[in-house]
Amino acid sequence: MTNRILIPAAIASLLSAMAANAREVTFTTELKSYGGDGAYVALYLTNEAGQYQKTLWIAGEKSKYYKHLSGWARGSGLRSSEYDALTGASVAAGKTMTVTLDLDDSFIDSGYQVRVDTAVEDMRDNRNDVVVSLTTEGVGQTTAGRGYVQSFSYSF
């Protein structure tokens, strides 16, 4: 089963209007059957040095648990302005989350990295469950995660 999340059209068009050149990118995150509650997942961009740039998506309803997505939490400072309108439901074990959004071309092939942090109640937190560079070459390539992520890929 797929958990498909789409940014509302209005926001999407607003984003593309602001960015001179933007394209639609789809991130697919499949979780392992780790046998726990639904996972909180943070999808975000960093530069090559690992410094936080921008939030792509936060899966998980309760902001009070966001601090467990520790890499992202450090970078974003947990400021709600960083993730407003970019949140959704947590992802159950074994399920796949697909996020599609418009992303400025300047983030692609410029050394930026997509990072995934994951956390599950009563289980460990995984900072940098997945770290992959956002490149044209990388499209369609599947990466295994260190924690709860079974596989991660993106396409545009």
Add this chain to the structure above:
Amino acid sequence: MIRKLHSILGLSALLLVVVLAITGVILSINPTIERSQASVMGTSAITVAELTGKLASRYPQIEQLQRTPSGTLIVFYTDNNQAGADRIDPFTANTIGPYTITPFKTWLKNLHRSYLLDTPGRIAVALGALVMLLLSISGTLMLVNRAGGWRYLFRPIQGSTLSQRLHSQVGRLALIGLLLSAITGLYMSLETFEFIPDHQTAEPAFPDQVDGGEPAAIGSMAALKTIPVSELRELVYPYPQDAYDVYSITTQQGMGFIDQSTGQLLAFEPYNSRQKIYEFIYMLHTGEGLWWLALILGLSALTVPLMTWTGIQVWWRRRRAIPRISNNSKAPSADSVILVGSENNSTWGFAENLHNALNSAGYRVHTAAMNKLADTYPQAKRLFILTATYGDGDAPASAKQFLKRLAEVADTPSIPFAVLGFGDRQFPKFCGYAQQVADALKDKGWPALLATEMIDRQSSQTFARWGEAIGQEIGTPLTLDHTPPQPKTVTLQLAERINYGERVQAPTSVLRFKMADQSQPTGWFQTLFKTSKLPHFEAGDLVGILPPGSVIPRYYSLASASVDGVLEICVRQVQGGLCSNFLHNLNIGETIEAFIQDNPQFRPASGKQPIILIGAGTGLGPLIGFIRNNKSRHPMYLYWGGRNPDSDFLYEQELKTYLSDQRLSGLNTAFSRIPKDSGYVQDKLLTDAEHIRALIQNNAQILVCGGRKMAGGVVTAMNDILAPIELDVTALKTAGRYREDVY
């Protein structure tokens, strides 16, 4: 009102509450299991620096160190790009084994807090907790009402059925645990739904200035050297390739960051009071870190399925007893009015019987609850009031408004009245409310049709006798034959008989029964589990015997317990008595139909205090049963009265045996028909007053069994004996130390 609320809540949220309780019971075992596997003692003497120093070589890719409230230490690490978690020993830092969370535990926890339904489920759970809270409160109020006040809440509980007694007794035990679980659970729910502000202390701001130099060895870090392992909650290591990352530490006091290069504490935020409150409540609810509390809460929750089952039974029995009066005349046209005061509806059965008897004799009868007292009954020639008493002489549910209503209807012409009280002689204020009602009517100047009569434990015989008396008063013979619903009977066979007392005109027999031979197994169940065993009973319980051709059972006190292998009673032949004559003429091998009625209030108290047994005639029956089963040789003193030692000295040989093997400490007999030493048992008590006072001051309990006249004489004598030590029988009764079984 409270009772109605209690039933409605209990029945409507039955499933919610039972699921919460059962899952809670299973979860409550965890803290104990975890505690038994964790080393906690002495961990306050080791610092986090020492422990992590040892761990560094063992787990080069350690990411996180956690200590659960039970004291289990867990390391989270990455090995070969795969995440792992181990339990470790706090002293040696050795691996104990892998740390796993079973999916079952997660499932169970989710079932407990959201019925697996997420947010809607959490709302339902909150409702379940609220219902649990209201059930506990309303249940407590009912117990208090029934006991007659808060002071008496922990006195022995009376109740007419096993399910009722279990419900009260078990509920009373589990009360504190259930209240605690419900309140703390509700608090957590309220916080989840943000009715209470969020408890979490804001994390300290991430430090602006980080040294960024070469990481220091963790074992050398100053900040970690000050924190004992027992205080640790969580230590998150910096991300390996990130020189500007820090250690995040969470302790019992708060959270902060540690510079990985200097080892200094960069920021620390102590918990705010809201978080401390929440954590305390969380601990009280889960018992995490307080294994013994978890077990108490678990045991309390374990009673919930039993409480549910007995609660349904009590409710169903009461519901079944709800009256359906046919041919009920309207108040203005009735010539006879019956008003009923009932708590659990059993009095209505008697009222209905009276209603029907009067009806078929041609009267126009109006029957209603006492609360429904009309302003006027223009045609009424007679008023019957049948009422139970609730608690300490209070009005039962359907009569709560009666005395107030009666005061309001000032100008009603007077109607001749008869009050019939229902109650249990064991309560200090036996039929106290019936008496109040009779007094109120008398004060109003209404004439009494008949003196107030009182019915002990729903006695059908007393009711029938009262019917005869009423019949004589109104000039129409009345036959009242109401029997409260009886349990199923078993067939018993007379196995042995010992006769006494022929010579003194008091033929008395000790009869011993066993299960009848002909009750052959009929189905596979009976074949598998031969049910030819006697039903369970203790000495002092009652056996109801149905003489052939009668629907009204006669009760006899049991002189044996079922473990003795026989059912033994002691019966005196009464002139014209249907049942006693039937039993006296019974031949060995012939059978009777009988059932057991529990009588748990009439038993020797457990404990070391002395027991004074007082009885006359066949009243010796249950008393001999107590002595026979006094295997732990508690001090028991028997005072018993008969007529002539040569003829009706019941159990003479047995008593002598018990004296010699110390099951009986003292035997005092009185015989009324012999010239020297003549007198009644109460005279014997007065002679022995000094000794009895000493025993009472030694916390003795008194059990009296026998005829009503003797019991009255004993009360008078005991009050005389007790006066010098400023006590009386009423005080002892309220304390549960003076119990009677009187007929």
